[in-house]
Amino acid sequence: MRYGFGGGGKPAKPSSGRHAFWFTHSGYALRNTLQRFGNQKFASLMTLFVIGLSLSLPVLVLVLAPDINNLGRSAPQTSAMIAYLDPSLNDIQGAKLAASLMERDTIASADYVSKEEALNLLASGDPGSHDSVRHTIEVLGANPLPGSVVITPAATADLQSAAAHRLLSGTISALPQVTQVEVNLEWVERLNAITRFVRLAGWLSITVLAVACLMAISNTIRLEALRHTKETRVAHLLGASRSFRRRPFVYLGAVLGMAGALIACCLATIAILLLRGPVQGLAKSYALDYDLPLPSVEMTVLFVMACTFLGMLAALISVRQVNPRIEGST
Amino acid sequence: MITFDRVEKFYSSGNTGGSGRDSAALSDVTFALPAGSFNFLTGHSGAGKSTLLKLLAGLERPTAGEIYFGEHALHALPDNKLDAVRSRMGIVFQENQLLADRSVFDNVALPLIISRMKRAEIVARVGAALERVSLSQKADELPQTLSGGEQQRVGIARAVVNRPRVLLADEPTGNLDPEMSREILKLFRHFNTAGVTVILATHDLELLKIRHHNRLTLKNGRLLAASAMDLARESTQHKQSPQYGNSNQVSRGRPARDLA
Numbered sequence: 001m002r003y004g005f006g007g008g009g010k011p012a013k014p015s016s017g018r019h020a021f022w023f024t025h026s027g028y029a030l031r032n033t034l035q036r037f038g039n040q041k042f043a044s045l046m047t048l049f050v051i052g053l054s055l056s057l058p059v060l061v062l063v064l065a066p067d068i069n070n071l072g073r074s075a076p077q078t079s080a081m082i083a084y085l086d087p088s089l090n091d092i093q094g095a096k097l098a099a100s101l102m103e104r105d106t107i108a109s110a111d112y113v114s115k116e117e118a119l120n121l122l123a124s125g126d127p128g129s130h131d132s133v134r135h136t137i138e139v140l141g142a143n144p145l146p147g148s149v150v151i152t153p154a155a156t157a158d159l160q161s162a163a164a165h166r167l168l169s170g171t172i173s174a175l176p177q178v179t180q181v182e183v184n185l186e187w188v189e190r191l192n193a194i195t196r197f198v199r200l201a202g203w204l205s206i207t208v209l210a211v212a213c214l215m216a217i218s219n220t221i222r223l224e225a226l227r228h229t230k231e232t233r234v235a236h237l238l239g240a241s242r243s244f245r246r247r248p249f250v251y252l253g254a255v256l257g258m259a260g261a262l263i264a265c266c267l268a269t270i271a272i273l274l275l276r277g278p279v280q281g282l283a284k285s286y287a288l289d290y291d292l293p294l295p296s297v298e299m300t301v302l303f304v305m306a307c308t309f310l311g312m313l314a315a316l317i318s319v320r321q322v323n324p325r326i327e328g329s330t
Numbered sequence: 331m332i333t334f335d336r337v338e339k340f341y342s343s344g345n346t347g348g349s350g351r352d353s354a355a356l357s358d359v360t361f362a363l364p365a366g367s368f369n370f371l372t373g374h375s376g377a378g379k380s381t382l383l384k385l386l387a388g389l390e391r392p393t394a395g396e397i398y399f400g401e402h403a404l405h406a407l408p409d410n411k412l413d414a415v416r417s418r419m420g421i422v423f424q425e426n427q428l429l430a431d432r433s434v435f436d437n438v439a440l441p442l443i444i445s446r447m448k449r450a451e452i453v454a455r456v457g458a459a460l461e462r463v464s465l466s467q468k469a470d471e472l473p474q475t476l477s478g479g480e481q482q483r484v485g486i487a488r489a490v491v492n493r494p495r496v497l498l499a500d501e502p503t504g505n506l507d508p509e510m511s512r513e514i515l516k517l518f519r520h521f522n523t524a525g526v527t528v529i530l531a532t533h534d535l536e537l538l539k540i541r542h543h544n545r546l547t548l549k550n551g552r553l554l555a556a557s558a559m560d561l562a563r564e565s566t567q568h569k570q571s572p573q574y575g576n577s578n579q580v581s582r583g584r585p586a587r588d589l590a
Contacts, residue, residue: 025443025444238417238440239444242409242413
């Protein structure tokens with residue numbers, strides 16, 4: 001079929017400078033998305049900040065939760081137990097006992113502490129105590145401290161409970177070389193409570209993240225879809241497929257998710273940097289050397305990918321709901 | 331060939347307990363339009379012109395009856411196939427439905443992007459279409475900077491840029507002055523001469539004065555007899571015209587039956 005509008009005259013001007021990509025379905029959708037951001041710079045930035053803010057809290061929890069968990073385990077009052085040995089045992093026998101304990105599955109580590117080491121530790125604990133220790137030894141005529149083995153239970157889930165610790169300490173105290181086992185069950189219970197809390201907080205933060213991301217983006221997309229009803233309707237009238245009509249909104253969802261996640265990571269990083277000093281001071285007061293961690297590259301990449309996916313999902317849900325009303329029945 | 335066979339379209343008013351058959355937009359409409367014909371669709375407001383065009387464009391589904399566009403049974407096609415068929419039709423609206431934030435070029439290029447055409451082809455076709463409607467120099471402009479007539483011409487350029495087999499126009503001159511209406515009609519005649527089937531819904535009696543057309547008149551959703559004068563003239567003219575051959579005859583009643 002020939003229409004006869006090909007002869008003479010200048011071609012349309014804007015054609016020459018445009019890249020071929022912008023004439024593809026994806027290019028067209030991406031151009032629409034970017035154009036919408038460009039046309040409403042302030043509103044778009046505000047929207048991104050709202051999404052970023054709503055995602056920043058889950059990011060903080062995701063970054064800090066595993067570290068708080070580890071912090072608890074590295075504290076001086078850990079779940080480790082101390083087995084005091086019979087004073088008649090020499091260093092070789094003590095070390096042998098520690099080695100045999102290490103072979104058990106329920107024990108992560110067993111370190112022998114000799115009488116001399118124990119005395120040195122005791123003396124180094126407080127500068128003022130050095131003289132009193134020396135005085136005590138002079139009175140007693142010998143080092144009264146027994147050798148000991150510092151035992152750290154294996155960190156498997158079923159060995160975290162106070163009951164499991166009690167059972168293990170009972171087993172060790174039944175050994176003939178052991179006179180007494182010291183275990184801080186109160187701390188174990190506290191630590192387990194912290195672990196449970198942190199684990200729950202982690203799951204909650206992931207749920208909050210998903211819901212916040214879905215809701216914030218789907219609401220934005222819904223408003224965008226309603227704002228661009230004419231464009232959707234025109235595309236429908238011109239025979240555009242459903243995927244073509246949805247694509248700009250899905251891309252918008254992806255951009256919102258991605259940019260929102262990056263903003264959230266930036267906000268979380270700023271918050272952590274601001275909190276670092278005070279938290280370090282607090283940790284020192286508990287004799288801990290602790291520094292708040294920053295979001296890792298791997299975590300950031302994963303987080304951005306997850307939010308991008310959630311953004312696309314939110315967009316699809318919104319557009320499925322709004323577009324049929326715009327397009328009318330077919 | 332476009333065929334309507336006993337087509338009915340009812341709209342539910344929503345207050346009849348879900349029966350949904352209380353408002354008839356079209357009743358028992360049957361006709362056949364030959365390829366390459368120029369057709370006016372006339373009738374008062376609410377007669378069913380827009381509904382008929384929507385059915386033909388696949389934007390609505392008939393409540394009963396069958397609609398054929400060439401080999402496509404529009405009444406039975408799934409939505410995605412309807413979209414594909416519609417992309418091969420040219421549609422012009424009374425309110426031109428241009429995208430305000432896109433340039434004239436981008437508006438006209440949209441159907442070609444939808445059809446996944448290559449950049450070079452898009453550039454060439456949009457250039458040619460804009461030239462045909464004498465708007466080459468306005469390619470970079472935004473639609474709101476153009477006059478009503480120019481905007482309608484952009485709408486026409488967009489409708490024909492994909493080289494459709496059929497051009498549907500719903501009151502395309504409704505907002506234009508008589509002189510501009512004649513210009514727009516001239517464009518439609520031009521495309522029709524090139525072989526495009528044109529169906530133009532209008533109640534502008536001035537437009538109906540042109541020669542060589544078929545006329546379908548709707549009243550209260552029913553198709554009245556086509557204009558005898560027009561049909562007689564069509565019959566004579568088409569028998570003489572090699573570009574139309576003998577097939578350009580509008581039929582009313584059963585699709586196979588000729589009225590002329």
